[in-house]
Amino acid sequence: MDVLDCIVIGGGPAGLSASLTLGRARRKIALFDDGTNRSRVTQASHGFITQDGIKPKEFKETALKELENYPTVSYFKETVTEIIKASANERFTVKSSTGKELVAEKIVLATGIHERFSIPKIREFYGKSLFSCPFCDGWEQRDKPLVVIAEKEEHILHLTKMVYNWSQDLVALTNGNPLSKEGQLELKKHDIKIITEKIKDLIGNDGYLEKIELENGESIKRSGGFVAPSYYRPNHFAEALGCELDEEGIVKTDHVGRTSQKNVYIAGETERSKPASIMISAAKGNKTAVSVITDIIMERF
Ligand SMILES: Cc1cc2nc3c(=O)[nH]c(=O)nc-3n(C[C@H](O)[C@H](O)[C@H](O)COP(=O)(O)OP(=O)(O)OC[C@H]3O[C@@H](n4cnc5c(N)ncnc54)[C@H](O)[C@@H]3O)c2cc1C
Incomplete structure (x- = not known):
């Protein structure tokens, strides 16, 4: 051979x-x-x-x-x-x-x-309206109403601060995980809404996010955002x-x-x-x- x-x-x-x-x-x-x-x-x-x-x-x-x-x-x-x-x-x-x-x-x-998402439904929106890298896709999402979804404190703080460079209309979601008082203060001083309630569902059309439903019945309108997957x-x-x-x-x-x-x-x-x-x-x-x-x-x- x-x-x-x-x-x-x-x-x-x-x-x-x-x-x-x-x-x-x-x-x-x-x-x-x-x-x-x-x-x-x-x-x-x-x-x-x-x-x-x-x-x-x-x-x-x-x-x-x-x-x-x-x-x-x-x-x-x-x-x-x-x-x-x-x-x-x-x-x-x-x-x-x-x-x-x-x-x-x-x-x-x-x-x-490859990516691993803690909320599997993210995959339906990934690449169209939810992204992981603001350097890659921040410009296209600039000034839009965005969500940042991350579970660990270091990730939610880092990613939210980064995304704030492109849009200041931000909601940070921890999907049921706690965020320390210091962490909350850091984000709140920039008028960023923090939600620690668990996510029930992501709703949208053809990969384009429209809203996020929470376990407590609340729903938040967002057109897209950034997530923090793990990788393998x-x-x-x-x-x-x-x-x-x-x-x-x-x-x-x-x-x-x-x-x-x-x-x-x-x-x-x-x-x-x-x-x-x-x-x-x-x-x-x-x-x-x-x-x-x-x-x-x-x-x-
Ligand atoms: C939603 C999203 C948006 C992005 N936007 C941008 C952007 O705007 N700008 C930018 O610079 N980067 C962007 N990226 C990141 C970019 O895609 C990666 O950095 C880049 O693709 C990594 O290149 P790679 O060659 O290391 O891996 P990959 O591109 O993942 O290539 C690995 C290749 O290996 C092949 N492979 C794997 N296993 C096997 C096997 N067993 N046999 C044969 N083939 C195999 C796969 O088919 C694949 O083609 C984005 C990523 C995502 C997920």
Whole structure:
């Protein structure tokens, strides 16, 4: 079987950018992506200079089109189900959901992260009228009547203060969780309404929020807002390959994409298990690809 230089798993901004850099360095690679990128729920992505407001689908299509210029890059729209390493990490067999098996010398994990919401119904509004990142979507929500939903005190305080930069018509909802007197004072001095009552339901149309119903029967009209999900890596590839993790379960790296395991690299949001942006993920993909290429060149020279 032909041995590739590298297999990139995940074709979000991180994996696409890594693939471009690898292709331009004449590396024979395969890119796998199954279309579950985080931004697929949004109408438009903002803040990437020259691409401000681009549709996530268009971003991916343009990137894949650019990769076609590099004949050593192959793209597979498939889910990777398993990565098997040979002893001493010299070879990796990557298996996909269609039964494909490819072998490579190096692996880049760029599979992103997923959100977990304490109120599952948030997902119906997420990306259309509820968002998590004010830098991404604050401008479009500016001056609107917004809600901030977060359960932990540090999260509700931080997110509400941040969102206040874009709209001062704010209601902070803790969904039944307490908020300290000091915390309440901090928000109240800016006329922000704080509600610690449990949320019963979110009501709206086609992803656009109209009101929030509380357990006590009260309802609050809001056109959108910001939420604080928790995040997790969607697979255990890093664990299965033996990558060292820190006490929070984050993959340890040398900050330019190399993990503790020889020939296993990581890029994008999955690297820190934290949300970033398309620009930061793309930059991380580029950095990681540079590490892969440098290692290949030095090892073979
Ligand atoms: C509602 C919302 C709005 C946002 N708005 C903006 C914005 O305006 N501006 C901005 O800069 N950022 C925005 N973001 C954040 C942005 O989407 C992320 O920062 C970015 O997508 C992270 O890139 P990534 O490559 O690390 O991960 P992802 O984009 O999540 O890509 C990971 C890829 O890995 C693939 N994958 C996962 N597992 C497998 C597998 N087993 N086999 C094959 N493929 C696999 C997935 O299909 C996916 O395409 C937004 C996010 C959300 C949720």
